[in-house]
Amino acid sequence: MTHKKKSYEAHEVIYKRMRKEGILTWGQKSRLYKTVVSLRPEIRRFFKDIFSRSWAPKQGRVIEFGCGTAPLLRDICKKGFTGVGIDVSPTAIAMAKEQSKGLDIKFMLGDVCNLDKKKLGLFDIVLDGMCLHCITDMKDRKAYFNNVFKILKDDGVFILLTMSGPLNRKRFIELYADQKIINKVIYLPFDYKGYKGSSTFNGKRYLPTRYMGHWKDILSELSHAGFKPQLIRYEANNREDVCGTLTVGALKK
Secondary structure: OOOOEOHHHHHHHHHHHHHHHOOOOOOOOOOOOOOOOOOOHHHHHHHHHHHHOOOOOOOOEEEEEOOOOOHHHHHHHOOOOEEEEEEOOHHHHHHHHHHOOOOOEEEEEOEOOEOOHHHHOOEEEEEEEOOHHHOOOHHHHHHHHHHHHHHEEEEEEEEEEEEEEOOOHHHHHHHOOOOEEEOOEEEEEOOOOOEOOOEEEOOEEEEEEEEOOEHHHHHHHHHHOOEEEEEEEEEOOOOOOOOEEEEEEEEEO
């Protein structure tokens, strides 16, 4: 029996394309961009605010779930933290290693919804730099939050950055007419076989790629998972955006 990959494992296809085109990070806007765009100004302000709070660790171990090529993790580790980056894409891990030379960061291939928690140990910070919205299956999301809780120290901080609803459906249709939105999940036309959750609409295969739950629903998920937000920022969609961005610094209850 052939093992079916989870939908978010399809990121490997994208990272292979990025590497071929010379794109260093997910946030790099184009090949013509001279500097890597890893942190938008509002995200930098959020991180500055997090680390200025008395409840935020000033040193220790940090792990990033879905690290990609790890621009966010590198930024934190430059403050004196030791880091671990985990991603499901082998190409992303290879690129992260290449870009992180000289920093105290280890990278590992793995699924954030299925971790060896004893092997990883405990962390002062668990960071999610835009990974959660890629997990569209509710059972996987529950496993994800459970893993965050189990590897975070009792006085540690969970930092979450995620796309969130409400969705600007009119703008979405203008930009992504080939995609579909069903039950808060965005489906992308995808010809590759062997992925869980794929569906066929009008004879064409689609893959679930983004969960666009309302930002209040995501905060509810956090609460049910045992976390208490200490700092919340929500950047609503505007005329040019299709969704908002939720950023949270949370402690264990």
